Amino acid sequence: MFSKDTYIKRRQQLAQDVKQGLILIVGNSDVAFNYPANQYTFRQDSTFRYFFGYDIQGLIGVIDAESGEEYLFGEEVDMADIIWTGPIPSLKERATEIGVRNSGTIKDLRNLMDKAVFDGRRVHFVPPYRAENVEFIADILHLDYRYIQAYVSKELIAACVKQRSIKSAEEIAEIEKAIETAYTMHTTMMHMAKNEGTFEYEIAGTMEGIALAGGGPVSFPIILTTHGEILHGHDHSLQIKKGRMIVSDAGCENNMGYCSDITRSVPVGGKFDARQKAVYEAVLDAQLLVPTLCKPNVKYSEVHLAAVERLGEGLKALGLMKGDIKEAVKQGAMGMFMPHGLGHMMGLDVHDMENYGENYVGYDKKNIRSTQFGLASLRLGRELQEGFVITDEPGCYFIPALIDQWRAEKKCIDFINYDEVEKFKDFGGIRIEDDVLITKDGCRILGKPIPKTVAEIENEMTK
Amino acid sequence: MFSKDTYIKRRQQLAQDVKQGLILIVGNSDVAFNYPANQYTFRQDSTFRYFFGYDIQGLIGVIDAESGEEYLFGEEVDMADIIWTGPIPSLKERATEIGVRNSGTIKDLRNLMDKAVFDGRRVHFVPPYRAENVEFIADILHLDYRYIQAYVSKELIAACVKQRSIKSAEEIAEIEKAIETAYTMHTTMMHMAKNEGTFEYEIAGTMEGIALAGGGPVSFPIILTTHGEILHGHDHSLQIKKGRMIVSDAGCENNMGYCSDITRSVPVGGKFDARQKAVYEAVLDAQLLVPTLCKPNVKYSEVHLAAVERLGEGLKALGLMKGDIKEAVKQGAMGMFMPHGLGHMMGLDVHDMENYGENYVGYDKKNIRSTQFGLASLRLGRELQEGFVITDEPGCYFIPALIDQWRAEKKCIDFINYDEVEKFKDFGGIRIEDDVLITKDGCRILGKPIPKTVAEIENEMTK
Numbered sequence A, B: 001m002f003s004k005d006t007y008i009k010r011r012q013q014l015a016q017d018v019k020q021g022l023i024l025i026v027g028n029s030d031v032a033f034n035y036p037a038n039q040y041t042f043r044q045d046s047t048f049r050y051f052f053g054y055d056i057q058g059l060i061g062v063i064d065a066e067s068g069e070e071y072l073f074g075e076e077v078d079m080a081d082i083i084w085t086g087p088i089p090s091l092k093e094r095a096t097e098i099g100v101r102n103s104g105t106i107k108d109l110r111n112l113m114d115k116a117v118f119d120g121r122r123v124h125f126v127p128p129y130r131a132e133n134v135e136f137i138a139d140i141l142h143l144d145y146r147y148i149q150a151y152v153s154k155e156l157i158a159a160c161v162k163q164r165s166i167k168s169a170e171e172i173a174e175i176e177k178a179i180e181t182a183y184t185m186h187t188t189m190m191h192m193a194k195n196e197g198t199f200e201y202e203i204a205g206t207m208e209g210i211a212l213a214g215g216g217p218v219s220f221p222i223i224l225t226t227h228g229e230i231l232h233g234h235d236h237s238l239q240i241k242k243g244r245m246i247v248s249d250a251g252c253e254n255n256m257g258y259c260s261d262i263t264r265s266v267p268v269g270g271k272f273d274a275r276q277k278a279v280y281e282a283v284l285d286a287q288l289l290v291p292t293l294c295k296p297n298v299k300y301s302e303v304h305l306a307a308v309e310r311l312g313e314g315l316k317a318l319g320l321m322k323g324d325i326k327e328a329v330k331q332g333a334m335g336m337f338m339p340h341g342l343g344h345m346m347g348l349d350v351h352d353m354e355n356y357g358e359n360y361v362g363y364d365k366k367n368i369r370s371t372q373f374g375l376a377s378l379r380l381g382r383e384l385q386e387g388f389v390i391t392d393e394p395g396c397y398f399i400p401a402l403i404d405q406w407r408a409e410k411k412c413i414d415f416i417n418y419d420e421v422e423k424f425k426d427f428g429g430i431r432i433e434d435d436v437l438i439t440k441d442g443c444r445i446l447g448k449p450i451p452k453t454v455a456e457i458e459n460e461m462t463k
Helices: A004-018 A046-052 A079-085 A091-097 A106-118 A131-141 A145-151 A154-165 A169-192 A200-213 A274-293 A300-317 A325-330 A358-362 A400-408 A418-422 A454-460 B004-018 B046-052 B079-085 B091-097 B106-118 B131-141 B145-151 B154-165 B169-192 B200-213 B274-293 B300-317 B325-330 B358-362 B400-408 B418-422 B454-460
Strands: A022-026 A032-035 A060-064 A070-073 A102-104 A223-225 A245-250 A262-267 A389-392 A395-397 A429-431 A434-438 A443-445 B022-026 B032-035 B060-064 B070-073 B102-104 B223-225 B245-250 B262-267 B389-392 B395-397 B429-431 B434-438 B443-445
Touching: A004 A022, A004 A046, A004 A060, A004 A154, A022 A046, A022 A106, A022 A131, A046 A060, A046 A154, A060 A106, A070 A091, A070 A106, A079 B400, A091 A102, A102 A106, A106 A131, A131 A145, A131 B131, A154 A358, A169 A200, A169 A245, A169 A262, A169 A434, A169 A454, A200 A223, A200 A245, A200 B200, A245 A429, A262 A274, A262 A429, A274 A300, A274 A389, A274 A395, A274 A429, A274 A434, A274 A454, A300 A325, A400 A418, A400 B079, B004 B022, B004 B046, B004 B060, B004 B154, B022 B046, B022 B106, B022 B131, B046 B060, B046 B154, B060 B106, B070 B091, B070 B106, B091 B102, B102 B106, B106 B131, B131 B145, B154 B358, B169 B200, B169 B245, B169 B262, B169 B434, B169 B454, B200 B223, B200 B245, B245 B429, B262 B274, B262 B429, B274 B300, B274 B389, B274 B395, B274 B429, B274 B434, B274 B454, B300 B325, B400 B418
Parallel strands: A070 A102, B070 B102
Antiparallel strands: A022 A060, A060 A070, A223 A245, A245 A262, A389 A434, A395 A429, A434 A443, B022 B060, B060 B070, B223 B245, B245 B262, B389 B434, B395 B429, B434 B443
16 A cells, blocks of 8 residues: 555545535445355455555445545454454554544444435445445435436546546556566567467466466456457457467556556567558557657647547558548548547556546546547547556557448548458458656656567567 | 257256246346456356356346247347457357247347236246346346345256256366366466465466466466465465465366366475474375265265364374364364365356355255354265265364464363464464266266375475
């Protein structure tokens, strides 16, 4: 954990921003894997961890935004438990450790909530995303669990987003540790990707083992595929074959809960062929443009458009696009090649704070999400600020079903050279991703550089 | 998946055993990790997988026990999905693949259930263990989700237990594949355990990576600890130190969902000291006795007691126990050293079918669970049958809090030499576990033998 003061200050700021009512922050509990006693590895709720620190199941924090009084609730352990679990601090001790004055059981929490409801006080909570917590909140606040999302607090969401968007130096140090582990994950992938016939799951499993051996889980289910054009795929069942690119999108959480999120795309066997090299370098050009543009007060939606334009220029040079690329971007033509956004915030969540709702995190009143295919998928559109940690992850994909659909609809025929594109239907996809910190007057790519140019990757793959 | 016929026969047998009403088998859905779109790696419900085969989220199977009519329900994929997921079979195709005649959407399922409820037909389901499925079943059957466990079907539980308890040759082959992966997990652990200063999570993480690279998840969160006396511990935060034993209890699920569950205990550094060797061989003696006793019609509770007695004789030779060991066992004295059961069933679940309720799986009308401390924790007490796959996992622990408690209560002072036991409070624990198939007239330890004797382990640890 960070120091006691870190958590005290975060909670004080939160109370000050929310102004009135009670703030209810429900930690996660264990989730059954295949029967009640066999559970998934515990994952704490990020909001709870940010304000109350503990990576332990079954805790609930409450802050009175008016009086400043703070509470930590949970089930007290008894002597019988200690025989099985070894010595465990009391709830009181845990509360003191993070500077919280009051502690109590779940029954005490129920009493506090009943009193709040009776007194007509507002109880703020952020959107729960697990059925157990939906039921728990509904139960203690006497709400219908089926409509719980109607009662979430926009004030609390705004106050959480305000603080968590700006990463402190100690948070950035943790993120860089997580990237250090991702370095080993991705270079190991490069070594394994030399060997045709290896199963994708062997590589993905080994990478996940490296994350776990580093002290935390993967930050999301690893994407490791020779079919990078399948964007929503967690399938790892194929044997890798020469001629295919592997898209490897993977990161970890370190033991403090901070994430990394890195993508590398490499040729099976270790050598790019001419076509792979050409598309790869078009994507890399776009990816390298991004850090030259990122600085405070620049809208990330503008950076997205600039990166997409750069990619479009590259594809034009390859004969896949044609005409005025600026206009092509405006009309959304690039969506066929890159139907996703350039990046997102990262922190305690790989898509940081996404449980609050993407539009509360990545957009604001001045910056409304586009509805254009491709740009609509951009998770972060608002102005960058010092302390943001974001991802820079352009990609280029040849998705047969999408190409067929657009061609049939004669979509963007002034800009897309469909006859050429047809020849790439067997290509797959490429994505390249780094994690970037916005600094006072620019930005910094976080962590130890992971092989990224064609030469660097081919060299790493000889090892 | 197994052949279509396997699933057809299993379902026909189930319908025949349940006799009347509708059998509702709800597959698992994805569970949010830290926000709705970031999910834990999917784990199918074992009952669904056993009868309907698919390892895919969001499917529900129904069998009409009277007409024999069968249904597969789920959400149909649309063209927009296919752009992101690649080609996907239709529900109809999926149903046909496993010999199910009817398929439909969740709305169709609701209609079928409404009709059943209206007609007063019984709808059988087994106890749901995830909040999402509790809510879903409550919703489609118009029940209060808070009382769902009151409506589970004992007839369906009995029919499932009857079939799933007896493993077929093809199931045993899958279990042996999972043990093959566990072999690599545990021998890797032995190699890593040589190096003092390694963190427990580095070893556990590497082992989990081996499971994943083998095609499936771990069958339960790995127990890997230099404090084996803490039975309910998944902490991996310590650096391993010479003088401690590592208890490594870990297995995997293979890509067909079948489990392994193996425990090895090894000395940090690679050499047993005299005391470790002595306790280890006492546990090993008990562990090796078990396969000599296991055969059809023998009660596993009797085997447990025989193993515990053998352990007691070993501890008596070490001066930790005294007096008549048969009588000591009868009075429950061994519970202080081994407060858990000798083993459990294993199959698609590491504690097979535990979601149905342990007593429905491991006990029956003739064999009631004991209430004696230690023996009460035995999950399998009934008579063994040909085709059972069970674990053989005695252990010996020196739990300071438990020793203090028993000594203060003067518990079993005629049998336990507390002055000697005091000297072992810094020892930790030892457990040794293999997976065993009950055969026609005996049993067979499954899988490639994993180093187990002192000599074998010390030899493996030189590698």
